[in-house]
Each structure stands twice: as C-alpha cells, then as structure tokens.
Amino acid sequence: MASENSGYPRRKPDAEEGKIMNWAQNATLADSHAVSAPKTEEELCRLIAASRGKIRVMGNKMSPGRVLKLAAAGDTLLDLRHLRGLIAMDEHSATFAGSTPMHEIYEILSAEGKMLPASPGVIAAQTLAGALATGTHGQGLQQSSIADEALSIRMVLADGTVADFDRDHPFFHAVQLGVGALGIVTQVTLRTRSSLIYTCYKNAVSGDTLEQDIYDWNHNYALSKAWWFPNENQVHVWTAREADSEEIAQYRANNNDLVKQEQTSDAMNETIDQTLEHMRSDTKIVDENGKPFRTVTRFKDFSDVTGDVYQVFCRGIATPQINVEIGIPMSRVGEVIRKIKDWHSETQPHMHYPIILRCTGPSASWLSPAYGVDTCFFGFVVYYAEDGSLSEEGVSFLQAIERVLAAEGGRPHWGKYFDESLYHWPEIYPQWQAFRQVRETLDPQHKFDNAFTAALFD
Structure with a gap:
C-alpha cells in the first residue's frame, strides 16, 4: 500500500469529532466551530466585510482537501447550503443560486423540457459554483465546460459588496473559473435550450487504431466517451447522436425514462472480470457489490440506450478515490496516445481502472484546461482500500502517467488531484498574468486565499 509521502493522502473514515472533512474523507478542512452558514446574501455580505481572516467555501466538499481547507485559526469556512434553488427562468436562460447542486439544476430543467447546452459531468453532487470554479465538463466537441454556458455571474467581493459580471465585462473570463480565489458566487444565469433526446451506441473495439478512432468518434457524433483498457488492448466507447422519431416515440412510451435495447453485448465481460480482479486485490473490499466495483460491472452485458443527456451520461457512482485528469489539445491527442502505448509497453504498469477519454470544444475561461482549443x-x-490506504502500484502509475502528460503540455483539472510542481502555469495558460491582475483588483488583501491558492498565484 502507498506510503503517506506518496503525494496522495490516506483516507480517514473515522474522522475526529468536531472536524469537517472533505467528501473523500482524506483531508480535514476545519474545526466545526470555524464554519459559518449565512441564510441570505445580505448576511453573507456582512460576514465577509467583517472578517479579518481568510475565507473559503466548502460547497459539497467534492474537491481535494487542499483546495478547500482553511489556513489558520480565525479563518472561516462557508457553508452556503441556504443559498440554493431556482431564482428565475425565461425562454432561453435560467438563474440559480450558486450553491444549488447540479443534480437539482438538471431535475428542474428537465421538468421544464430544457437542458444546458453543455453536457453534464459524470457526477452531479457538486454545487453550481463549485462546478464553475473547478472547470467541470462533459463530453463532445460541440460544447465545453459548464462555465461556458454562464451568461452572468453574481459575486460577493472581499469588501462585502456585490458585483455582477456579464459576458461583456472585462473580468468575465476570469470569473467563469476562479478556483474560489476571486469572490463568493451567489447567482449564475445559465444559457438553456429545449431538451434533446439522444441514442447512445455502446461498442467494444480494439485499441490498435485508437489514435484515429478518437478523432472520428468526436467529429462524427454529438457526444462521445471512451474507456481504454491498455492491458487488454480494448476500448469501450459510447457515441451518441440525436434520436430519430421512432426512438423518441419509444422513449415517450417509456414514461420519458431511459430506454435500454433488448440486444446486449458480452464483448467486454472478460476484460471487466480481469479489471475486477485487480480492483479487489488493490482495495481488499470484500463486498462484491461495493461501489468501486459497480463502476465497471455496468460495462458487462451492455446495450444501446435512448434518453435525455442526463439519463445517458450523468451515470457516475460517487465513491472515494484519487482522480487525476489532464487536458491535452486535440491536435496532439493521437501522438500522446502513441506515447502512452509505448510507455505502457515498456513499463507494463499495474492498472486497476481503465483510462477515461472525454473531449470538449474550446473554453473561453482563462484558467480552463480547454482554454482556446479542442481538448481531450x-x-x-x-x-x-478498505483500510483507507492506496495501492502502491496504483499510485506509482498515477505519478508516472501524470509526468508523461505534463511533459506534453497537459493542463490538469482544478477539481482533481495533480502534482503542481510538474507545471509552469504561465507557459500553459496564456492568460495567467491577466487572471492574477483580476485577482489583485477584486481581492487585493487575498481574503479568499488558502495555502494552495497562495502558492499558485503568489
């Protein structure tokens, strides 16, 4: 099992009383007495104006602990659970409070026959403000991150005043993805459209031509996602297009619930059984139906499906994990896949989960890993593991593969785990200095910093 100095924290299922832990229970964020839960925006404004310490927002605590945790005594961890829900809706947009969980947004929009133009992330427990702050994204070159569907963003600033940023504001593209370092997001107006129904084809294919296939899937279909199993040289791929009239009729007849085709495929079953063997060995979890195992057993006996975008793609199973995700420009993806194949062939690393491939169109957010380019x-x-530790071999794989992708100019997902020493931020983010200037303007005393953000920007 991985040592404490491996770069990834051990999980602590038995948290100390009076401590606030992040969702994965691998980091202590604050003492419970440091948490404030204002009930209104006005109360939040007064709290921030009066504060002399640092302030961070816990959201739904889905991010790594270092993003959320407080720096010192006297700092405040904000619980904004009271500032949630739908505020307004019109034909082409909807305004939600910043702490509304994404699954509530999807439910509200779906009930009105609407959707976001951005494909959803896999797990929808995070808050809207948290999804913007970390660059949550889905899959498909015709869309980008959720932040790119924001029309306006309302924030409480460090002096306790409120500011609204629309798309014409010079700071808007900094505010879209601010890593919690610019202010407290209290409202977001999102672009909406009429809900679409998709048919998603699921296939198992050889990894031999993945370098070209990844382009074809993403250019030929509205939405695409793939799981690459290098050990077995196999890829499980989902490709989705808008459903035809007959498929939509089947969906409506099924009470607008996900339709699974009767014909199933067992093409992934042997590969999944081998993957489960690795996972059980690594985690020592005895429950055959444990959450980590369910994330891959769903690939057995798979079938095509028809449903709305949330029913088809928002299928994640939330289970504590170390998750590393690195964005690579699409123009270089084929070359990077070849390098991973060569590296895998030479080193034969231990893997207990497939490589997940999701591509998006360019983002306008200055700090988005997809800023300016189609990105995979x-x-x-x-x-x-059951005891809160991590597989030594699994951690070694994560560290090695991140070094490979960082050397290729990769940009890490802000809401996941990464080794910041591998990245030279001003080189990979053209607007890095512009973002720092916005931060100095909006929060000159760095009230919204913690150790992590201070190290990044100072």
Whole structure:
C-alpha cells in the first residue's frame, strides 16, 4: 500500500469529532466551530466585510482537501447550503443560486423540457459554483465546460459588496473559473435550450487504431466517451447522436425514462472480470457489490440506450478515490496516445481502472484546461482500500502517467488531484498574468486565499 509521502493522502473514515472533512474523507478542512452558514446574501455580505481572516467555501466538499481547507485559526469556512434553488427562468436562460447542486439544476430543467447546452459531468453532487470554479465538463466537441454556458455571474467581493459580471465585462473570463480565489458566487444565469433526446451506441473495439478512432468518434457524433483498457488492448466507447422519431416515440412510451435495447453485448465481460480482479486485490473490499466495483460491472452485458443527456451520461457512482485528469489539445491527442502505448509497453504498469477519454470544444475561461482549443481529457482513477490506504502500484502509475502528460503540455483539472510542481502555469495558460491582475483588483488583501491558492498565484 502507498506510503503517506506518496503525494496522495490516506483516507480517514473515522474522522475526529468536531472536524469537517472533505467528501473523500482524506483531508480535514476545519474545526466545526470555524464554519459559518449565512441564510441570505445580505448576511453573507456582512460576514465577509467583517472578517479579518481568510475565507473559503466548502460547497459539497467534492474537491481535494487542499483546495478547500482553511489556513489558520480565525479563518472561516462557508457553508452556503441556504443559498440554493431556482431564482428565475425565461425562454432561453435560467438563474440559480450558486450553491444549488447540479443534480437539482438538471431535475428542474428537465421538468421544464430544457437542458444546458453543455453536457453534464459524470457526477452531479457538486454545487453550481463549485462546478464553475473547478472547470467541470462533459463530453463532445460541440460544447465545453459548464462555465461556458454562464451568461452572468453574481459575486460577493472581499469588501462585502456585490458585483455582477456579464459576458461583456472585462473580468468575465476570469470569473467563469476562479478556483474560489476571486469572490463568493451567489447567482449564475445559465444559457438553456429545449431538451434533446439522444441514442447512445455502446461498442467494444480494439485499441490498435485508437489514435484515429478518437478523432472520428468526436467529429462524427454529438457526444462521445471512451474507456481504454491498455492491458487488454480494448476500448469501450459510447457515441451518441440525436434520436430519430421512432426512438423518441419509444422513449415517450417509456414514461420519458431511459430506454435500454433488448440486444446486449458480452464483448467486454472478460476484460471487466480481469479489471475486477485487480480492483479487489488493490482495495481488499470484500463486498462484491461495493461501489468501486459497480463502476465497471455496468460495462458487462451492455446495450444501446435512448434518453435525455442526463439519463445517458450523468451515470457516475460517487465513491472515494484519487482522480487525476489532464487536458491535452486535440491536435496532439493521437501522438500522446502513441506515447502512452509505448510507455505502457515498456513499463507494463499495474492498472486497476481503465483510462477515461472525454473531449470538449474550446473554453473561453482563462484558467480552463480547454482554454482556446479542442481538448481531450485523459482521466485516471485509483480507489481507496478498505483500510483507507492506496495501492502502491496504483499510485506509482498515477505519478508516472501524470509526468508523461505534463511533459506534453497537459493542463490538469482544478477539481482533481495533480502534482503542481510538474507545471509552469504561465507557459500553459496564456492568460495567467491577466487572471492574477483580476485577482489583485477584486481581492487585493487575498481574503479568499488558502495555502494552495497562495502558492499558485503568489
């Protein structure tokens, strides 16, 4: 099992009383007495204006602990659970309070026959403000991150005043993805459109031609996602297009619930059984139906499906994990895949979960890993063992593969784990200095900093 100095924290399922832990329970964020839960925006403004310490927002605590945790005594961890829900809706947009969980947004929009133009992330427990702050994204070159569907963003600033940023504001593209360092997001107006129904084809294919296939899938289909199993040289791929009239009729007849085709495929079953063997060995979890195992057993006996975008793609199973995700420009993805194949062939690394491939169109957010270019996100997961430790081999794989992708100019996902020493931020983010200037303007005393953000920007 991985040592404490491996760069990834051990999970602590038995948290100390009076301590606030992040969702994965691998970091203490604050003492419970340091948490404030204002009930209104006005109360929040007064709290921030009066504060002399640092301030961070816990959201739904889905991010790594270092992003959320307080720096010292006298700092405040904000719980904004009271500032949630739908505020307004019109034909082409909807305004939500910043702490509204994404799954509530999807439910509200779906009930009105609407959707966001951005494809959803896999897990929808995070808050809207948290999704913007970390660059949450889905899959498909015709869309980008959720932040790119924001029309306006309302924030409480460090002096306790309120400011609204629309798309014409010079700071808007900094505010879209601010890593919690610019202010407290209280409202977001999102672009909406009429809900679409998709048919998603699921296939198992050889990894031999993945370098070209990844382009074809993403250019030929509205939405696409793939799981690459290098050990077995196999890829499980989902490709989705808008459903035709007959498929939509089947969906409506099924009470607008996900339709699974009767014909199933067992093409992934042997590969999944081998993956489960690795996972059980690494995690020592005895429950055959444990959450980590369910994340891959769903690939057995798979079938095509028809449903709305949330029913088809928002299918993640939330289970504590170390998740690394690095964005690579699409123009270089084929070359990077070849390098991973060569590296994998030479080193034969231990893997207990497939490589996840999701591509998006360019983002306008200055700090988005997809800023300015079509981008493919390479995702890697290691699940925690029953005792809260991590597989030594699994961690070694994460560290090695991140070094490979960082050397290729990769940009890490802000809401996941990464080794910041591998990246020279001003080189990979053209607007890095512009973002720092916005931060100095909006929060000159760095009230919204913690050790992590201070090290990044100072």
